[in-house]
Amino acid sequence: MMRRRRAGFSLVELIVATVVATLLGAGIIGVLSRQQKFYRAATEMLGVRAQLRDGAEVLAADIRGAAVATFGVPLMSDSAIELITLIGSSVLCSAPSGASVMLPPRTLASGNTLTSLLAVPDTGDIAIIYAAGTEPPDTATWETHRIATFAPASLTTSCPPSTGFTTDGDIGSDGYVVTLADTAVASVRAGAPIRFLRRVRYSLYRSSDAKWYLGYRRCNAIGVSSCGTVQPVSGPYMPYTGPGATETGISFRYYDQSGATLGAGLPGNTLARVDIVLKGQSASEVRLAGDARTLYRDSAIVTVSPRNRLR
Incomplete structure (x- = not known):
């Protein structure tokens, strides 16, 4: 009497199939994990570039519209600037x-x-x-x-x-x-034309979360300067590392019409150009290459000339 062959897999075949499935699963998980890390890093990189762009656009717009010839620049420092800038106009x-x-x-x-x-x-x-x-x-x-x-x-x-x-x-x-x-x-x-001006201060400041941001403050327009609570505009940026330091998150350099450098104590109404360097960094560490985690950093350089300046 012939013995019937039983359908199915042998133990060896099951073991081989299990091992292959495990290897395939591990490979797929590895690929998905790397993709997730890449997307996270790409998101952080795009975020840093967007913050740099936002900071540069805000500073450029207000410096360009500042009433420099009439009111000067109340504060010119390496990491902060005060401006009296146009916020509106009308007629009587x-x-x-x-x-x-x-x-x-x-x-x-x-x-x-x-x-x-x-x-x-x-x-x-x-x-x-x-x-x-x-x-x-x-x-x-x-x-x-x-x-x-x-x-x-x-x-x-x-x-x-x-x-x-x-x-x-x-x-x-x-x-x-x-x-x-x-x-x-x-x-x-x-x-008669009427124009409205506001005194504002932009500065690199350290927030309560220990990160550095471009901050905005509204100040008294006439008289002794008294500014309100700082509000973050964009960031985070690299920390402030001292006057003239190359790694500072936001730095300003001021020039008159002849190209001479202006500094604190000099007449702000002779300002003709401002060079702004912004250096941003990611809020958290990312993997840019291999398994090493590091902060992503990028920079932007902007040159702005006030429209309402002495010529």
Whole structure:
């Protein structure tokens, strides 16, 4: 009588299959692990470059728009800069009433823009108003005032259609009433340009998480400088390592029109160019090659010239 062959695998075949499956699984896990490490490192690298780009763009925009010729640069140090920079502009709907000036809405039914604000001005900011002279432009001046309040107001109060700057289609929009800290001069007329300025400080600072960031502070525009709480703008950057050090996270160098270096104590209104070096690093260590973990570092160099400078 013939014995039936039993279907299935032998013990040896099962052992071989198990070993092969284990090796394949380990290989797949290894590949996935390396891919995950690569993606994590790539994300950190892109993050560092994005932070450098953000920091450079913010600094360049505010330095470019700073009122250097009129107000100078209150602070010029190797890792910090104070600027009085433009945050908005408009026109007066009517001649000032004492210390109050009236402005049109941001958006008009006609599609025109007479009020443009990057940030809403408020107490402590500066308003400069064009005051026409009796024989313009020789005796015309820009009058400087500190802002006491800046508030929205109905169109009938701030800039009614009778002024010619708005129409009946703007009735649903609010204009603005600006109260100055002192009375505007009599030569300020309806239609006069008004600009709003803010004193700000950018600096490399060490945060509570022991990392270094580009920080922003708002400061008193007129009088003794007193700045508010620092707010992070971008980072982290490499630490501050001292004046003139090459590895400092953010460094500034200042030059006048002739190319001579400017420093603390020199007139800020002669500033013609600022060189900014930003050196960022990843928030955590990454594997860039092999199994070695290290902080990823990158840098950017920006040269900026203020538009409103002495020539």
